[in-house]
């Protein structure tokens with residue numbers, strides 16, 4: 355088990371952010387981009403893909 359630095363949840367797997375080094379879970383970042391949600395701050399308007 356590992357603990358997500360972002361949300362504090364215990365999860366099976368965490369990913370390490372390449373920007374800030376935070377250990378984030380799949381809900382708190384983008385494993386494909388290797389960035390946590392804090393560093394994935396693309397302020398683009400085209401964010402409808404999550405809907």
Ligand SMILES: [Zn+2]
Pocket residue numbers: 358359360361362363378379380381382
């Ligand atoms: Zn998390």
Ligand SMILES: [Zn+2]
Pocket residue numbers: 371372373374375376389390391392393394
């Ligand atoms: Zn980060």
